[in-house]
Amino acid sequence: MESLWHLFLVALGILLLYLGGEALVRSAVALARAWGVAPAVVGLTVVAFGTSSPELAASLAAALAGSPGIALGNVVGSNILNLLLILGLAALLAPLRAQARFLRQEVPFMLLATLLLFPALWTGGGIGRLEGLLFVGLLLGYIGFLYRATEGAEREVEEEFAREFGGRGRAGLGDYGLLLLGLLLLALGARVLTEGAVALARGLGVPELVIGLTLVALGTSLPEVAASLVAALKREPDIALGNIVGSNIFNILGILGLTALVQPLAFPLAEVARDLGVMLLASLLLWPFLYTGGRLGRREGVVFLLLYLLYLGLLARDLGG
Template identity: 65%
Template sequence: MEFVLNLLLIASGIVLLYFGGEALVKNAVVLARSWGISTMVVGLTVVAFGTSSPELAASLAAALTGSPAIAIGNVVGSNILNILLILGVTALLAPIRAQAQFIKREVPIMIGAALLLFVFLYFDQQITRWEGLFSMALLGLYIWFLYRSSISESADVLEEFDQEYGQPAKTGWQTYVGLVLGLALLGVGARLLTIGAVELARAFGVPELIIGLTIVALGTSLPEVAASITAALRREPDIALGNIVGSNVFNILGILGLTALVQPVGLPWEGIQRDMWVMLLASVLLWPFLATGSRLGRREGGVFLGLYVAYVVLLVQSTAQRSMG
C-alpha cells in the first residue's frame, strides 16, 4: 500500500510540474517583452530563482533535521544534473544559441560560484555562517549587476522585440498571477515527487549522500527540467539557458548561503570530493561548447547526456561496493 502511495505522489508531482512549467515560461516571456528586458535576464532571475525554490526548501529542511549530507548533496547533484542532463535533453529537442555577451559574462560567474564552494568544502569541510553571509552578499551583487546590465541593454532589446513581435506585450494582473501560479505548481509538484522518491529509495537502503546527489537533486530540479524543456519547445532558448546558469549560481550562493546562515553544514571532503570535481568540470565544460559557434547543438547535447549516464553508473557502482563491504 505504501509503495502504491509513493508512486501516486510521483505521478501527481509530474503532472503539476508540466502545468507549472507551461505557466511560468509563458508569463515570463510576456513580462520580459513588457519590461523591455531580454528573455535571458528573465531566465537568469525570475525563472532561475523561482525554479530553485524546491532546492532551498529541501536543503533547509535537511540541515535543520541533521542531514547535512542531503543538504550539500542536493545542491551539488542539482548543479551537475542541470548542466549535463537538462541542457543535454534541451539541446536534443531544440539546439540552443547563446549571445556572445552571455558566454563572456554569465558562464564564468557560474564557474566562479562552483570554485567558491570547492574552496569552502576543501579547506574546512563545512560552510560556516560567515561563509554563508559572504555567499549571500555575492548573490546580491550578482542581481544588482544583472539589473544594471539590463538597463543599459533595454533600448536594443525593445528594438529587437518591436521587429520580432510588433508592439511590446501589455501585462495585467493575469500575467503576475500566472507567474506565481506557475512557481507554486512547480514547487508543490517537485515536493510531492521528492517525498515519494526518497521514501522508495530509503526502503531499498540507499545512503543519504546518494539520495541527495540523485533522487532529491532530480526531484528538486524538476522545475528546471519542466521550465527548460517547455522553453525549448516554445522556441525560447534564452530562457532555457539562462534558467540553468542562473539556477546553478543561485543554488550555491543563495541556497547554501542561506542554509549556512540558519544552520552551518559540513561534510568530510572524502565523501564529496568526486562529486565536487564532476560539478566543477561540468561547469567548465559548458563554456567551450557554447564558445564554438555560440551554439549548444544536438551533438553537444548527446555528449552531455552520455556524461550524466556515466556519472550515475559510477554512483550506483560505489553504492553497491559500500553495501557489499
C-alpha cells in the same frame, strides 16, 4: 509496501513543489510588475528565485531535518542534471547558440560559484554561516551587476515578459492569493518530499547523498526541465542557456547560502568530492563547447547525455558495491 508509501510521498512532494513554484512565479511576476518594478529586476530576482524555489524549499527542509546529505546532494545533483541532461536534451532538439556577453559573464561566474564549494567544504568540513553569508553577498552583487548590464534592454525584456506572463499592469486579490498558495504548496511539498526521501533512503540502505543527487534533484529541477526544453523547441537559445546557467548560480550561492545561514551544513568534502568534480567538469565543458563554435550542437548534446549516463552508472556501481 512501506517503501512504496515512501516513494508515493516523494512523488507527491515533487508534484506539490512543482505546482507551488509555478504559482509563485506567476503571482510574483504579476505583483512585481504591478508595483512598478523594472522587468529586468523581476527576471533576475523573482523568476530566478521562483524557478529555483523547489530546490530551496527541499534543501532547507532537509537541513532542518538533520539530513545535510540530501540538502547538499539536491543542489549538486540538480546542477549536474541541468548541465548534462537538460542541456544535452535541449541541444538534441535544437542547437543552442550563445551570445558573446553570455560567454564573458554568466558562464565564468557559474564556474567561480562552483569552485567556491571546494574550499568551503575542505576548510571547515561543511558550509557554515560565514560561508553562507559570503555566498548570498556574492549573489546579490552579481544581480546588481546584471541589472546594470541590462538597463539598456528594457523594451526587449518587457516584450518577452508580456508574451510569457501576460501584459497585466494591475494586481488583484487573485495574485496575492496565488502567491500565498504557492508558498504553502512549497512548504508542504518540501516537507513531504524530505520525509519520504529520508525514509526511502534509510529503508533501502541507500545513502541520503545519493537520494539527493538523483531522485530529489530530478524532482526539484522540473521547472528548469520544462522551461529549457520549451525554449529550445521555440528556438530561444538564450532563454534555454540562461535558465540553466542562472539556476546553477542561484542553486549554489542562493540556496546553499540561505540554507547555511538558517542551518549550517556539516558535510565532509571527501564524501561529495567526486560529485563536485563531475559538476565542475560539466561546467568547464560548457565554456569551450560554446566558445569554439558559439553553440551547443547535437554532437555536444550527445556528449553531455553520455556523460550523464556514465555518472549514473558510477552511482549505481557504488550502491552495488
